[in-house]
Amino acid sequence: MQPKSNKFSLLSKYRTWILIFALILFLPPLAVIFQVSTGDNSFCGKWCLRMFFVWREGITVQQYFTGWLRSFMGAGLVLGVLGATLFFGRHWCSHICPIGGAMELGSRITPKFLKMDFKTIPAAPVRYGYLAVFILAPIVGAGSLCCNYCNFATIPRIAGAPFSQADLAYFFRTYGIINLAMVGILGFFAKGGRAYCNFFCPIGALDAAVNRIGAKLGSRMRVIEDRCSNCGLCQDSCPTGAINKDNKDHITQIDQLSCFPCRQCQKVCPRSAIAYGRFAERLERQTHEADNNQMKNRMLPT
């Protein structure tokens, strides 16, 4: 039997199309999801994913949960995303998120010589430094990163700006220009297109933490060590810099604190040494069986 998690799985094969479909659903000019559900135009409003869980100095418990109710669609989505990640990995980030998807797709059409590589920067410490400030600064009244620096506000307005003067007006302000620059540098002009997601997304940071916590429980991208030749192709292909073979044992490892199952590594691996699933041993067996089946099929007379 063919293993479910081989490199030709639907999620792997049609990832680009799934991302494009997500863009159509979420972003202007159609913004289907928002229009059909709450009548909003974008993630700002009832769909805000980021503000509802931030406690602000001086608010009461009731006011805090009022924020959850105000952003009920965003709150539901975040809880759903985190729950799904626990068991199945970060498919929201890799396949659905229209913001990360837009930056990645933009990066793919950017000429190589213009792209910057941010993989040398350790992503996890930067991400959790950001998340710490995102959560703690409002609590102590030291300011807020919410809204002012938000790619969930920026990307929909980039998509809407050619059609709507209201969206264009966003980029007349300093924050709009800064956000545009950040999305450009860390997204469209970043190798892999996911540096913004990797460093400055609070949802991505929470999702990554859940991904790591549930790594033993749920399905993840895993290296089948017996098959791996440590060639490094997967490391180069990883958009989040989650694959590392520069450790003391010089074996290829996947950091579940940064990995999402985009399966780029799986696609480029010449030895099928990376697969998506719950247990590496089982994956190894499945991959072995798949190879045998493939070989038998080749040997059968046509």
Add this chain to the structure above:
Amino acid sequence: MKLKNVIAFVLAAAVCLAAAHYRFYDSSHSIGMMNDAGGKAIHPLILDAGKNLYSVIVTARVMPPYRGDARVVLEGTPPMTYTLYNSEPVIDLGVHRHPDFKNNSFYGLQAGDSIALWMVMKPEKPDSNFQSEKESDIKTAIPTGYSSECCSSVPPSNHAKEKNRAPGEGLALSFYDIHTNQPVMRIPVIFKTAGEDRHATEIQ
């Protein structure tokens, strides 16, 4: 834990803290409630004086029992030229009703409607020294829970004076019912020169 990681964490936190703490004042966001009784500004627009261009967003909710048409006008001093842009779906699928916005007026407002207007305004006479409020007044006027984008629904008590500023005093974005000419909402625009030391905690 690697030293490199610790340094990256501390550096990231420091940069993010500075970004969170510093606020650019060429942009602001206010929230209001529109009703028959003159409406309510949850918090006003607070901007730095002396800029050549301001881009602000005004969101509001229409409270029952108000329904009708409302014209929007930026009135008062200092005089500004302004353009209003209504935030609406680029391609309206027609699933939800949206009030029409034409010639700076909303038509068909109903209780429960949410409106979002972008306003780009320019001083008629650019003057880096102009200041519409005394600095001491401004300091008491700035809410502790405030960000340029998101806002409080519980205004600080010392903000009442600014919110209830009489028509004609200072600058304000006013909404008038087209048929009765009665005000249905008034959002004061406050200019300040000194930096605030606490902000953006966005009390809900």
